Amino acid sequence: MTDEELRQLMAEAHGGDDPPPYHEIRARARPPRRWVPAVAFAAAAAAAAAWIALRPRPAPPPSVADLRVPAVAYPLDFLLDVPGADLLRTTPRFDPKEAWP
Amino acid sequence: MQQSNERDLAALHPAAFGWALCLCRWDRPEAEDVLQMTYEKILDGRARFDGRASLRTWLYAVIRRTAADRRRARFLRALRLRFAPEPAPAPDPARVAEGSERAARVRAALARLSVRQREVLDLVFYHDLTVEEAARVMGVSLGSARRHYDRGKRRLEELLT
Numbered sequence: 001m002t003d004e005e006l007r008q009l010m011a012e013a014h015g016g017d018d019p020p021p022y023h024e025i026r027a028r029a030r031p032p033r034r035w036v037p038a039v040a041f042a043a044a045a046a047a048a049a050a051w052i053a054l055r056p057r058p059a060p061p062p063s064v065a066d067l068r069v070p071a072v073a074y075p076l077d078f079l080l081d082v083p084g085a086d087l088l089r090t091t092p093r094f095d096p097k098e099a100w101p
Numbered sequence: 102m103q104q105s106n107e108r109d110l111a112a113l114h115p116a117a118f119g120w121a122l123c124l125c126r127w128d129r130p131e132a133e134d135v136l137q138m139t140y141e142k143i144l145d146g147r148a149r150f151d152g153r154a155s156l157r158t159w160l161y162a163v164i165r166r167t168a169a170d171r172r173r174a175r176f177l178r179a180l181r182l183r184f185a186p187e188p189a190p191a192p193d194p195a196r197v198a199e200g201s202e203r204a205a206r207v208r209a210a211l212a213r214l215s216v217r218q219r220e221v222l223d224l225v226f227y228h229d230l231t232v233e234e235a236a237r238v239m240g241v242s243l244g245s246a247r248r249h250y251d252r253g254k255r256r257l258e259e260l261l262t
Contacts, residue, residue: 003226008259010227013207019118020133022111029140061168 109156110143116228122160123223124168126212135168143169154237161238163225210260218253221246 109119117139121132139160142148148163150156193216211219217239236246 001254001261006222006257008256009203009207010223012204013211014119014122014227015201015204017115017119017122019115022114025114025136026111026140028137029144052111076154088242 106150106156110140110160113157113160116157117160117164120223120228121164121168123219123227126163127208131171135164135171138171139164141165152214155234157228158230158234158237161228161230165220165238165240183218206261209255213260214253214256215249217241217245217249218256221249222253222257225250 114136118132118136121135121139122129125131125135139148139192142163143150150159153159154162211222220239221232221235224230224233224238230238232246232250235244235250236243238247241249
C-alpha cells in the first residue's frame with residue numbers, strides 16, 4: 001500500500017467528520033474565571049486576620065509583687081526564738097560612754 | 102488568548118475536531134467534550150502557546166493530553182468505585198458504519214490498531230504532519246514514533262487486505 005493510497009483511505013475515514021461550528025464549541029467552554037484568584041486571596045487574608053485576632057495569647061508574666069515568698073509559719077519556728085535574737089537581726093550599737101564609764 | 106491566535110484557532114477547528122475524533126475512536130460527543138475542555142484550558146491560560154512549535158502541533162498536543170486526562174480520570178473513578186474499569190468509549194457501530202462501506206472498513210481497521218499507531222498514522226496521513234512533528238504531538242521520541250509508524254502501516258495493510 002503506497003503512502004498516497006493511505007492518504008486517500010484516511011481522508012475517506014474522516015469524510016463524515018462534519019465538525020460542529022467553532023463558535024458552538026467555543027461558547028460551551030466556560031469563560032475564564034478571573035475572580036477565582038481574587039476570592040482565594042480575600043479568603044486567605046480573612047483567615048489570617050481571624051487567626052491573629054483569635055490566637056491563644058501566652059499568660060502575662062507575674063508581677064514583682066507576686067514573686068514574693070509568702071511568710072510561712074512552721075511548727076518549730078519557736079525554737080529559733082532564742083534570747084538576744086534581735087542581735088542576729090540588727091547591728092548592735094555600743095555607746096562607749098555607757099558601756100565604758 | 103490574543104485575537105489573532107483565536108482566529109488561528111478557529112481556522113484549525115475542523116482539523117482539530119478530526120484529530121479529537123481519531124483520539125476518541127470516532128465517538129463524536131466525546132470528541133466534542135475533549136475539544137470544549139481544550140478550548141477552556143486555552144481560554145483560562147492553563148495551556149499557553151509559547152511559540153516553540155507551530156500552533157497546530159501545540160494545539161494537537163493539548164487535545165491529545167486532554168483526551169488522555171479524560172481517559173485516566175474515567176479509569177481512576179472506576180477504580181475508586183471498585184468496579185471494573187469503564188471501557189474507553191467504544192466506537193458506536195452505527196457511527197462507524199456511517200459513510201461509505203470502505204470508510205467504515207478503514208475506521209474499523211484503525212480502531213484495531215494500538216493507540217500510538219492510530220495516532221501517528223492519523224497525524225501523518227490525514228493531518229500531513231511529519232513523523233517528527235507527530236512525535237512532538239504524541240510526546241514520544243522520534244525513534245519511537247517511527248517504530249509506531251512502520252508497525253501501524255504494516256498492521257493497517259494486513260487488516261485491509
